Amino acid sequence: MADNNFENQTNNNDVQAAVTAALDVEKKKKKKKKWIIIAVVAVVIILIAVIASGGSDDSSSEDSNASAVTSAVSAESEEKSNDTVGDFKCVVKGAKLCKDLTGKDAVLITYEFTNNSDSAVSFDVALDARAYQDGVGLETAILDEDTDYLDVDIKPGVTKEVKKAYNLRDTSTEIEIEVSELISFSDDKIVTTVEIDK
Structure with a gap:
């Protein structure tokens, strides 16, 4: 008992x-x-x-x-390969310098997301992507309304570019991106370092 x-x-x-x-x-x-x-x-x-x-x-x-x-x-x-976590493949394609709605420096990260799961899912529901400069996390940035970075579901086997914006601490320090499954018992991560395209 x-x-x-x-x-x-x-x-x-x-x-x-x-x-x-x-x-x-x-x-x-x-x-x-x-x-x-x-x-x-x-x-x-x-x-x-x-x-x-x-x-x-x-x-x-x-x-x-x-x-x-x-x-x-x-x-x-x-x-698993270096760009795969769980049922998803994610490759960081680039980091472009931009401005957020308030005029502060931001970076627009382009991800190539492939859904290898059994059901339709969006990038934000499948994966958690975090950006860091000098080991300090970057907050999500809101860009102007003309920027198209809407996240939508994609079916199994489909690849789609997804864009996410982050506020920068400075414009010269490289950015480390960590991508992991949003809900998982695994600690697996895709880690990529990118320089900002100015």
Whole structure:
């Protein structure tokens, strides 16, 4: 009984950690993230149901599911190249100097995004792209209304250019781009360093 309580407490801590991580992502990515909350709530409900049932059959089922996930992650890691993370390929094509709406220096990063998953998905829903100068994160910039960088879903096997803007600290320091899956248990990242095209 004590082991069950300890396991339930551990599982509750895991559930709490997952919810906390998802809420942090929500705060940073204010756009198009409502579905993440829905997905997290669904996962939490499923985990609570598994914990509440507490039966050994459910435990062995959970263990086999965890083994399947581990096997899938291992297989993906073996096939992964330097520009692939999870089911997605992302190549940084360039960094162009520009101005944001307030006239401050910004950079427009062009990504080449390929969806190799089983369903249609947009860049922002699939991947988390962050830019750094001297190890300090750059905030997302808003460019003028004429700039077309709308993110849309693309079907499996399709490649599309996606543009994201970031406010600069200065115009001479190179930029490090880190791209990872938005929701993943893996720490895999695509890391690219680019110089600003002036």
